[in-house]
Amino acid sequence: MLHYIAKRLLQAIPLLIGVSVIGFAMMHLAPGGPLAVYTLNPTITAQDIERIKQVFGLDQPIHIQYLKWAAGMFTGNWGNTFFGGRPVLDVIMERVPATLLLMGSGMSLAMIIGMLIGVLGAVKRYSIFDYLATTGAMVTLSFPTFWFGLMTIFIFSLKLGWLPSGGMFTLGGEEDVFDLFWHLVLPTMVLALVLVAQWSRYTRSSFIEVIHQDYIRTAKSKGISSGRILLRHAFPNALAPLIALAGIQLPWLFSGALVTETIFGWPGMGRLFVDSLTMKEYPVLMGMVMVTAIAVIVGNLLADVLNAMIDPRIRLDG
Amino acid sequence: MTASGPFQEQPVEACPASPTDGTCLPDDALERSYYESQAKRVWRRFLHHRLAVGGGGMVIVLLLMVFFADFITPHNPLELETARRFIPPFTHPSFVLGTDEMGRDLLSRLIYGGRISLVVGMAAMFATIVTGLFVGLISGFYGGKVDNALMRFTDTMLSFPQVFLLLVLAAFVTPTVISIALIIGLTSWMEVARIIRAQIKYIKEQDFVMAAFALGASAYRIMFKELLPNAIAPVLVSATLNVANAVLMESYISFLGYGIQPPLASWGNMLTNAQAYFDTATYLAILPGIMITLTVMSFNFLGDGLRDALDPRLRM
Numbered sequence: 001m002l003h004y005i006a007k008r009l010l011q012a013i014p015l016l017i018g019v020s021v022i023g024f025a026m027m028h029l030a031p032g033g034p035l036a037v038y039t040l041n042p043t044i045t046a047q048d049i050e051r052i053k054q055v056f057g058l059d060q061p062i063h064i065q066y067l068k069w070a071a072g073m074f075t076g077n078w079g080n081t082f083f084g085g086r087p088v089l090d091v092i093m094e095r096v097p098a099t100l101l102l103m104g105s106g107m108s109l110a111m112i113i114g115m116l117i118g119v120l121g122a123v124k125r126y127s128i129f130d131y132l133a134t135t136g137a138m139v140t141l142s143f144p145t146f147w148f149g150l151m152t153i154f155i156f157s158l159k160l161g162w163l164p165s166g167g168m169f170t171l172g173g174e175e176d177v178f179d180l181f182w183h184l185v186l187p188t189m190v191l192a193l194v195l196v197a198q199w200s201r202y203t204r205s206s207f208i209e210v211i212h213q214d215y216i217r218t219a220k221s222k223g224i225s226s227g228r229i230l231l232r233h234a235f236p237n238a239l240a241p242l243i244a245l246a247g248i249q250l251p252w253l254f255s256g257a258l259v260t261e262t263i264f265g266w267p268g269m270g271r272l273f274v275d276s277l278t279m280k281e282y283p284v285l286m287g288m289v290m291v292t293a294i295a296v297i298v299g300n301l302l303a304d305v306l307n308a309m310i311d312p313r314i315r316l317d318g
Numbered sequence: 319m320t321a322s323g324p325f326q327e328q329p330v331e332a333c334p335a336s337p338t339d340g341t342c343l344p345d346d347a348l349e350r351s352y353y354e355s356q357a358k359r360v361w362r363r364f365l366h367h368r369l370a371v372g373g374g375g376m377v378i379v380l381l382l383m384v385f386f387a388d389f390i391t392p393h394n395p396l397e398l399e400t401a402r403r404f405i406p407p408f409t410h411p412s413f414v415l416g417t418d419e420m421g422r423d424l425l426s427r428l429i430y431g432g433r434i435s436l437v438v439g440m441a442a443m444f445a446t447i448v449t450g451l452f453v454g455l456i457s458g459f460y461g462g463k464v465d466n467a468l469m470r471f472t473d474t475m476l477s478f479p480q481v482f483l484l485l486v487l488a489a490f491v492t493p494t495v496i497s498i499a500l501i502i503g504l505t506s507w508m509e510v511a512r513i514i515r516a517q518i519k520y521i522k523e524q525d526f527v528m529a530a531f532a533l534g535a536s537a538y539r540i541m542f543k544e545l546l547p548n549a550i551a552p553v554l555v556s557a558t559l560n561v562a563n564a565v566l567m568e569s570y571i572s573f574l575g576y577g578i579q580p581p582l583a584s585w586g587n588m589l590t591n592a593q594a595y596f597d598t599a600t601y602l603a604i605l606p607g608i609m610i611t612l613t614v615m616s617f618n619f620l621g622d623g624l625r626d627a628l629d630p631r632l633r634m
Binding site for chain 1: 369470471473475476477478479480481482483485486487489490562566569570574575576593596597600603606607610614618619622
């Protein structure tokens with residue numbers, strides 16, 4: 001077990017290095033490079049630029065620059081924003097809770113609905129329900145998320161007036177949990193939409209594989225009720241591969257959160273990203289790209305380790 | 319005695335039994351199933367998949383629509399006329415789908431927007447497939463250190479959420495049809511590379527490739543004459559599904575303002591403008607969205623059906 005975890009940890013290291021190299025390369029690809037904010041400023045002369053280059057060590061060979069930058073990333077020194085000069089890491093971190101809340105609720109909703117549909121589809125395979133569910137999954141995977149978001153705002157907010165169209169709290173109102181929940185409903189629905197399709201498809205195939213195994217037939221022939229077989233015998237074994245799905249879904253979840261936050265004005269990381277794009281805040285953008293990539297790597301690592309902890313079969317081939 | 323197949327001796331008198339109810343099949347049924355050409359079998363399996371046939375038909379209609387856009391559009395999509403702003407759909411004989419906030423004909427804009435979206439989708443698919451094929455082929459063929467390095471690079475690229483990477487790159491470049499297609503391709507080749515690599519590794523172990531090695535064929539010859547033609551099925555499936563993904567991605571970046579720039583219409587940027595008149599002219603937001611969904615869905619169904627038809631083993 002420990003051996004497996006150590007092995008997976010070691011495998012994550014080259015990934016992190018790769019991510020940092022690509023991040024560093026992108027920063028230098030940006031128009032104006034790392035000094036864009038100074039070169040675009042008319043009051044700063046060419047000599048000033050040279051001096052700034054020396055101060056920041058940008059006149060040094062590229063590999064030294066990379067090592068210094070990577071060391072800075074590692075110690076939490078992610079540079080300052082162009083506008084306002086605040087530490088990039090602080091700016092990003094204050095947006096994390098809102099995004100985590102949205103991603104958590106979206107993922108939970110998608111898991112519950114998706115797994116229900118998946119299990120029903122597997123049990124009643126080739127039924128009308130199964131057919132509709134698999135086709136429906138394909139249709140929802142084809143929706144542009146932002147458009148679906150606009151449509152929900154149109155229906156539930158503008159026409160029916162049931163739910164708020166954006167933001168996290170009512171302006172000037174009481175900022176309590178109920179208000180937050182009310183504002184969370186629509187973004188959660190939109191974010192969950194695409195994920196539901198994935199959860200139901202994976203659950204379905206995972207369950208179909210499990211319920212055709214010998215031990216399930218044995219349980220049936222012993223006269224155990226089908227509900228109990230499903231819950232106690234099939235479910236735990238079908239669940240194991242689904243944990244990996246949670247890890248695989250992380251990049252989707254981040255991308256989905258970005259789009260959803262933009263539509264609903266949700267003050268999270270996605271919104272910060274789009275705002276930073278308009279203001280050409282390259283340090284923040286690079287920081288966000290790094291944060292999400294690292295989160296994806298760590299998330300996948302956690303999913304694998306968790307999977308190995310509950311499923312002893314994994315260690316054999318790990 | 320029980321085994322049957324093309325190389326087993328067939329009992330001469332026994333009639334070929336249908337697998338479902340044991341009745342006799344027509345005389346040529348067995349022969350047909352054994353000796354039917356690969357293409358025919360694929361075509362028959364594909365026709366079985368009704369949604370895929372529908373998707374394929376829709377794809378053809380869409381392609382014809384954007385190809386003949388110059389002939390079928392009733393108006394110039396860029397022609398402004400403030401006197402006829404916000405005509406709702408189905409109320410004006412000449413402007414069937416109505417007009418937008420600048421009085422431009424919506425139907426014409428949807429058709430020309432579709433041309434942009436589909437051209438970007440196709441070009442991005444091409445970039446994705448070429449990159450993925452190259453990485454997957456090299457990786458699967460050479461194995462060892464080359465494979466390891468390329469696959470770690472693929473894993474690294476997969477760690478970035480695509481939309482984030484796409485938007486940063488889109489903000490760096492001047493948005494044109496080509497540049498948008500290229501950056502979509504650069505950020506979505508990884509899945510293709512993995513699929514091709516797995517396929518190449520499998521084919522490489524087959525006898526006919528061993529024979530080619532034994533005959534002293536060059537690496538180039540083995541890659542392009544032996545391996546690649548046999549990996550065409552997953553490539554075709556990935557290509558179709560990738561058009562769907564690329565159309566979706568183009569609409570995302572255009573919607574956020576970093577893709578195709580107005581006045582040129584794309585389905586994505588038509589939605590950006592529509593947001594401002596959301597309350598009064600909702601049809602401006604509904605119609606481009608329906609076109610995106612329809613297109614993406616058609617390519618998805620087509621790709622799904624192709625996967626089933628070409629190789630049932632590929633199904634997840």
